[in-house]
């Protein structure tokens with residue numbers, strides 16, 4: 001068959017899909033073919049992954065299985081299971097092999113690749129004559145298409161003059177080997193049946209929407225593709241399948257408004273206010289995260305770490321003594337304090353360190369305030385064998401010397417931060433700065449739902465295991481959803497983790513407890529929503545405690561974990577749309593709740609979590625016995641016991657004058673960071 005084609009007709013194959021996101025990209029442009037590489041290669045994909053991608057791929061795209069000397073049974077399996085529509089052979093497969101494939105399925109089409117540069121010994125053809133003979137051989141075989149290529153996904157072009165007059169080749173020809181946006185226009189003069197692109201449309205080893213778009217723009221058949229993509233909405237009834245598959249990944253059950261979050265925005269909040277040097281790395285991080293969060297292997301590995309290492313699921317404990325004592329609503333405690341390392345921080349750390357490892361990073365850095373996130377990060381890095389450096393304010397290092405030792409024991413280097421107030425916000429600044437100097441091998445494990453996109457999304461997703469478990473457990477125990485979920489808020493990671501899977505359940509009240517310190521009418525608090533204003537800091541737009549001229553105010557809380565001057569952007573948004581309530585809890589109320597929980601339930605909770613306990617006591621009284629409150633007990637409080645004792649002593653001796661100045665207030669801070 002002499003298949004002469006006009007330029008407008010040239011078909012497009014995009015080869016080497018690896019991620020669900022690749023399918024999403026292809027669904028935008030709807031090329032004619034999409035290839036899965038099953039041969040040994042950096043693009044090799046498992047059968048299951050290919051199936052998952054095929055399930056979400058526009059149904060008008062023909063899928064091609066790429067093989068090098070495969071086991072024929074594998075091909076049968078992939079055809080039977082509707083994973084591939086066409087076979088592409090790159091090895092020494094002979095006519096007998098081709099015939100067996102045709103016997104199995106007489107309708108199946110086969111593409112045979114011919115290496116124009118480096119043929120194997122049998123098909124040595126590095127001059128015009130041998131190429132001609134090889135082409136002739138396959139023209140007269142049972143294959144349906146020829147693929148002229150330089151190597152197996154090498155990204156190199158071959159000497160196109162070796163093709164001669166393509167019209168004389170008796171089978172339709174796919175042209176491959178280093179085709180990209182710069183050479184496609186020239187290549188279109190050859191008039192192949194199709195272009196086959198892989199390396200030329202990749203960035204950082206993954207298919208790039210931008211590059212595919214450029215290729216299409218540079219090819220004169222753009223109109224055809226555009227028309228096709230316009231039609232796709234009516235044809236593509238798989239888009240629903242797409243959504244439901246993604247929901248089976250890390251996230252479930254989202255508020256409609258939040259679902260529409262674009263470019264890391266939550267309403268007007270969030271964004272990426274960062275130095276240019278970090279932009280590429282954040283784009284890379286987002287792309288990689290979007291891939292891995294849908295990757296069944298990643299999800300399974302993380303779930304195993306949660307279960308086998310961190311000790312999840314954490315207990316949903318019925319606080320019966322408290323409930324009976326207060327009267328009113330039933331109170332349940334989500335016992336994140338029982339996780340390995342003693343708080344919810346490990347959920348995010350395990351997710352991010354695993355992600356970093358998958359991304360090929362070898363070094364982890366993190367900020368820490370009083371040490372809880374630092375210890376969790378050092379733990380995750382030790383377990384997953386990564387180099388680790390923690391940045392910590394000098395003042396915090398002094399106050400939390402034991403945590404410094406714990407981090408060092410776990411193999412981390414702790415770097416003192418001497419800028420600013422030498423506390424948490426300065427540690428964040430320093431870690432960001434360090435990251436800009438070494439993004440190639442380093443991942444920054446940000447400890448809360450803050451910072452530039454995609455961090456608020458990533459941290460929230462890893463912490464959302466808390467609300468997923470609460471929902472499952474409470475439905476099992478009580479057969480209904482809770483009336484309210486209560487959690488303390490610094491940056492807001494345990495709170496968003498506890499809220500997330502309830503955001504769509506409008507009947508469930510979501511209550512975040514901010515650090516009211518010595519009262520929100522004094523200077524000594526960290527109540528960013530109650531008293532803060534909209535601003536931009538640490539890469540995000542949100543609410544921040546600010547001075548008259550917009551400078552970030554020094555903040556105070558009895559809990560060093562809650563004394564962050566801002567709040568994660570998703571909380572700012574949930575507050576504005578009135579989906580969540582944010583209330584201040586003072587130091588005194590928190591200390592009282594800390595002692596109350598210890599006395600009533602025998603649980604010493606973190607002073608951070610005591611803020612949430614205080615609020616639950618306030619609201620439980622006003623509720624009925626069939627109401628249910630779930631409080632997130634974000635961490636354990638052994639670390640706080642001595643400081644609380646001193647705080648009490650100081651109060652009873654009426655000798656807390658020191659605590660009235662901002663410096664001495666800092667000396668009185670307790671606990672661990674909750675940002």
Ligand SMILES: O=C(O)c1ccccc1N[C@@H]1O[C@H](COP(=O)(O)O)[C@@H](O)[C@H]1O
Pocket residue numbers: 015016035037039040041042043044066067068088090147149151152153154155156176177178179196197198199200
């Ligand atoms: O892409 C691979 O890794 C691969 C491995 C084994 C056989 C074929 C492979 N790819 C094919 O190579 C061309 C694309 O080449 P390029 O990356 O654009 O230079 C295409 O036919 C792929 O199917």
